[in-house]
Amino acid sequence: MRNIKALIMILVLGMVWAKPSFPGDTLTPEEIVRACYANFYYAGNDMKARILMKLIDKGGQERIRELTMLRKNYAEGGGQKYFIYFHQPSDVKNTTFMVYKYPDRDDDRWLFIPAINLVKRIAANDKYSSFVGSDFSYEDVSGRKIQEDSYRLLKEEELNGKSCFVIESLPKGSAEYTKRISWIDKVNYLPLREEFYDKQNELYRQFEAFEIKDINGIPTATKTVMKNVKTGHRTEVTFQSTEYNLGIGDDIFSERYLRRRPTEWIK
Amino acid sequence: MIKRIFGFSVEHPKLIILLTLIGTCVFLWQFPKIKIDTDPKHMLPTTSPVRVYNDEVDRLFSLHADTIVLGISNKEGIINQNTLKKIALITQSVLKIKGVIAQDVLSLSTVNDVIVKEDSLEVRPLLDNIPETKSELETMKKVLYDNPMLVDRFISKDGKTTAIYIPIEPAANGKAIADLIRKIVKEVGSPEEYHLAGDPIARDTFGAQMFMQMGLFSPISGMVMCIALFFMFRNYTLVFTNMAVAMISIFWSLGLLIGMGYPVHIMSSMMPVFLMAISTDTVHIFNEFYFRFREVKDKRRAVIETMNTIAKPVFYSDLTTAVGFASLATGAIVPVKIFGLFVAFGTFVILIMSYTFVPAVLMLIKESSIQKALKREDIKQDKAQSTSWLVKLGNFSLSKRSAILKIGLILMALSIIGISQIHVNNNMVSWFKAKSEIRRSDKILNKELGGTSLAYFVLDSDKEDLIKEPSTLRYIEALQRQLEENPLVGKTTSVADYVKHINRVLHQNDPRFEVIPDSKEKIAQYLFLMEMSARPNDLNNVVDYPFKKANIWVQVKTWDAGVMRKLIQAVQKYTLNHPLPKSLKFKPAGIAYFNMVWNDEVLWGMISSFLASLVLVLGLLMFEYRSLKWGIISFIPLLATIIIIYGMVGWIGKDFDMPISVLSTLSLGMAIDFAIHFVSRFKQRYKEVPNLEEALVWTVGRPGKGIIRNAILFALGFAVMMFASLTPYITVGIFMALIMVLSSIATLIYLPALIDKFF
CATH class of the missing domain: 3.30.310 (TATA-Binding Protein)
Structure with missing residues (x-):
């Protein structure tokens, strides 16, 4: 099953690269989003990134989160494992966090609290809740399942000099948003802007990627921001260093390393 | 000058009426631009410290x-x-x-x-x-x-x-x-x-209902006054004129207010009722006119003579009222200032109308219809055996003057004791009737849950991460227990509660771990866990971003402003006995605190402007009579009325709140008028017939009738408000009637006794 999905993805991507100038003619809106998810959430076989998150409230006060994220794909668009180690704030240093993402059921999450030397599994039935206090939800960080929304191509337009598909996603079941509009770069299929609408059908969150870098041939959004329009709170994310295809071993994603960081990967 | 004005009005009544109509149209033209602001919060400007600080706390947390x-x-x-x-x-x-x-x-x-x-x-x-x-x-x-x-x-x-x-x-x-x-x-x-x-x-309900009730009761008051006026004068034109003067002053001053771009605030929404009350001053003109007409039997002469005698007291009573209201502008509360100034403007309009519009209309009344009304009055008077009860009252005051003066002094003394027991408080929920949905809901929720009113105590420091220290959290926890000792505090919540709860949860839900952990790392990591899991705002509501400040939520089971004052004292006492490190302090905030400050500032602002206007009015009276003695004498009915009214408020234990303080300004408009009419007319008469007792009795009997008519009119107009659905109106209705009774008694019984004794 996973292999079939991977195959489809490869085919889709193949088509994308084969016909970069007129993809809209051949790709359905769903296929565009699928390609977007693949490039945004599943780039490379694995990834290591040192990430700086600035949580900035309306009054300009900041909280910092500095973390190293290890990510390994198990199937394109499907299973994934995340390992997150916090460097900052200093009083939470050594705190680690791990996510197993499954294609067909809720994620598993574990947290290690060093001050009481405790690993706890965290039941994650709220994928909409905030990721470490930021404006990103868990879902924003690890992606949504493609079949959860229905898609419509609204138009194609330029955004900051890049031509984009503008796609509207409407959730089929209950979701955090009632409507999402995404500007997806026609060339690299990364989301350049996303708007989330709430139950009152008002814009409440806005995502923007304002720096895209080519890393080992993989286009990567290295500077992004998620702004909560309603509260004035925003989260700025900078990928300070990013590497792909390092061959991160399966054993890293285990309780053992939660308690003692894998120094091989995280210094 | 004044003579020339009403002389012109007598010569050209139709022109005057036309000009008045045109003026009214100009002001009415402004009405479509009306902006309404029902929020009592706006009594304090956005720049007031309490609003600025509350906004800051809201933003921080x-x-x-x-x-x-x-x-x-x-x-x-x-x-x-x-x-x-x-x-x-x-x-x-x-x-x-x-x-x-x-x-x-x-x-x-x-x-x-x-x-x-x-x-x-x-x-x-x-x-x-x-x-x-x-x-x-x-x-x-x-x-x-x-x-x-x-x-x-x-x-x-x-x-x-x-x-x-x-x-x-x-x-x-x-x-x-x-x-x-x-x-x-x-x-x-x-x-x-x-x-x-x-x-x-x-x-918002109060604001909205206030407007509705004003819209409902202003016309009803007007109607009731019309009916009363008709029974007094039996002449439709007179009734019409009286109401027209009221309406004109309302339209002109509201029109000006709207035209100048001010919103109609809850305070200014009361302008119509006030102006209607002040405009009853014209009754004195009609009253005198009826007496004169009976004497001279010629309408034109009667009008001119009436205006000659009455012009001065009308001028001074309206001027004093206007100055009294205008001096409300010396206070700091903007809506009260605007209210004072525009009521003063309306009073000037009434004064102008008294000199122009009123004589003009009097000129147009058919003589026959006045005669008919007079005949009816004469018949009644015959029945009353030639001397009216007012004359008897005058004689009574003079014969029992010592007793009256003594009773007056005792009453004043008692009232001053009462005033010393006044309890200043404000509770907006109690402005609704006990059976109203709002009050019932509030009562039930306050009984079942932690409390519907909310206060904050913000721990303020400059040190980052201070809140993560175990000692800080323990201090906060102890202060919470202290606050909870007040029976009206239903619940307190702080970051300490969150940390304790997480501590327990992470230890197999063991209740023994429902305590503040002993290390900063643990607290920091628990808080981090909270941020990772719960809605971030839950935590943001109790600590600020750099963990420099913490916020204790205090749910209070009443909207009484007094409770907040006690809580602030409790915190002060606690921090005094358990000294905080330097640069740390607790500051109050939240809606309960806002209401307390609002209560204090608006009420005291009102009281101080009122005291200022009392002093001004006294000075003006002395100037008008060019005499210290007469100034004080004509000031006494106003002073006595106010002292007795507030003495009663103190004795019956009613909270001195916003509506009660508005009342004081109303008495300003009324009690002083009575005294001025009385004293001026007495002095005129005394000059003509230099017999003290005769002049006093005459004054009680003739201008006194105008005063009684004015008082009745006024009391009836306000009595209607007793049927309102908001308690402040009921209070105003009842107390207004009382003020009328008191100030007419003070003027018609106490003043003659006083003048007789000391003149």
Whole structure:
């Protein structure tokens, strides 16, 4: 099953690269989003990134989160494992966090609290809740399942000099948003802007990627921001260093390393 | 000069009436531009320190100034499938209402809880899935009662009541949103009962109802006064003129206010009633005119002679009233200033009308119709055996002058004792009747849950991460226990409670771990866990971003401003006995604190402007009579009325609140008029007939009739308000009638005795 999905993805991507100038003619809106998810959430076989998150409230006060994220794909668009180690704030240093993402059921999450030397599994039935206090939800960080929304191509337009598909996603079941509009770069299929609408059908969150870098041939959004329009709170994310295809071993994603960081990967 | 004005009016009555009409049209032209502001909060400018600080606290802790509370209760207990389903359904619908701050609506179905389930921590909205089986319902109950932060907030101790907390945007109208919520719960239906409370509802409902009642009662008062006027003078034209003067002054001053771009605020919405009251001053003109006409039998001469004698007292009484109101502008409260200035303007309009419009209309009345009215009055007077009861009253005051003066002094002394017992307080919810929905809901929610009014105490420091220190949290915890000793404090919540709860949860839910941990690292990591899991705002509400400041929530079970004062004292006392490190301090904030400051500033602002106007009026009176003695004498009825009224307020133990303080300014408009009419006319008469007692009795009998007529008119007009649905109007209605009785007694009984004794 996973292999079939991977195959489809490869085919889709193949088509994308084969016909970069007129993809809209051949790709359905769903296929565009699928390609977007693949490039945004599943780039490379694995990834290591040192990430700086600035949580900035309306009054300009900041909280910092500095973390190293290890990510390994198990199937394109499907299973994934995340390992997150916090460097900052200093009083939470050594705190680690791990996510197993499954294609067909809720994620598993574990947290290690060093001050009481405790690993706890965290039941994650709220994928909409905030990721470490930021404006990103868990879902924003690890992606949504493609079949959860229905898609419509609204138009194609330029955004900051890049031509984009503008796609509207409407959730089929209950979701955090009632409507999402995404500007997806026609060339690299990364989301350049996303708007989330709430139950009152008002814009409440806005995502923007304002720096895209080519890393080992993989286009990567290295500077992004998620702004909560309603509260004035925003989260700025900078990928300070990013590497792909390092061959991160399966054993890293285990309780053992939660308690003692894998120094091989995280210094 | 004055003579020339009314001389012109007598010569060209039609022209004067036409000019008046044109002027009125110009001012009416402004009315479509009307802007209404029903928010009593706006009595304080946005730049006032309390508003600035409250806004800052709201920003620091992601709080919302205005929150509506919807209580849901079920006699069988709310933890059952049906009620829980309804709670979820109502929450969903409320989230869709415009003006509701959706992301911060808190109910069982949105608030997150951290619980332990076997080996895992579970973070989810309490009501993520509606429990179905009995055991699931039991589990839910246990979860709720295990978390002290939820009890008294999301579930009452007896399990029969829950609440949804609905923050609304600052610009949103609390009443409009409340109406939509009422519609939602009506559709969801019984057996549950629903209670809506919260400051924005009280405020906006009060504002809206105030306008409605003003719109309803101003015309009714007007009608009642019309009827009374008719029975007094038996002449439609006179009734019309009197009302026309009132309407003209209302239209002109409201038109000017609107035209100048000021919003009609709750304070200025009372202008019509005030001006209607002040305009009854014209009754003195008609009163004198009837006497004169009977004497000279010639309308033209009667009008001119009336105006000659009455011009001076009318001028001074209106001038004094105008100055009195204008001096309200010396205070700091902007809506009170505007109110004072525009009522003063309206009073000037009344003065101008008295010199122009009134004589003009008198000239147009048919002589025959006056004669008819007079004949009826004569017949009545014959029945009363030639001397009117007023003359008898005058004689009585003179013969018993010592006793009257003594009784007066005793009353004043008693009243001053009463005043010393006045209790200054303000409670907006009590402005609604005890049976009103707002007051009932508030009472029920305050009984079942932690309290609908909210105060904050903000621990302020400059040191980053200070809040993560165990000693800081312990101090906060101890202060909370101290605050909770006040029986009117229903619940306190702080970051210490969150940390304690997480500590317990992480230790197999063992109640022994419901304490502040002993290391900063633990606290920091627990808080981090909170940030990772719950809605970040839960935490933001109690600590600021750099962890320099913490916020203690104090839920209070009453809207009395006095309770907040006690809480502030309690905190001061505690910090004095348990000294805080330097540079640390607790500052009050929140709606309860705002109401306290509002109460103090608006009330004291009102009182100090009022005292200023008293002094000014006294000075003006002395100037008018070019005499210290006569100035003081004509000031006495006003002073006596006010002292006795507030003495009564003190004795019956009624809170000295906003409506009561407005009353003082009303007495300014009335009591002083009576005294001026009395003293001026007495002095005129005494010059003509230098017999002290005769002149006093004459004054009680003739201008005194005008005073009585004026008092009756006025008292009737205001008595209508006793049927209003807001208690402040009822209070004003009752006290106004009392003020009338008192100031006419002071003028007609006490003044003659006083003058007779000391002249």
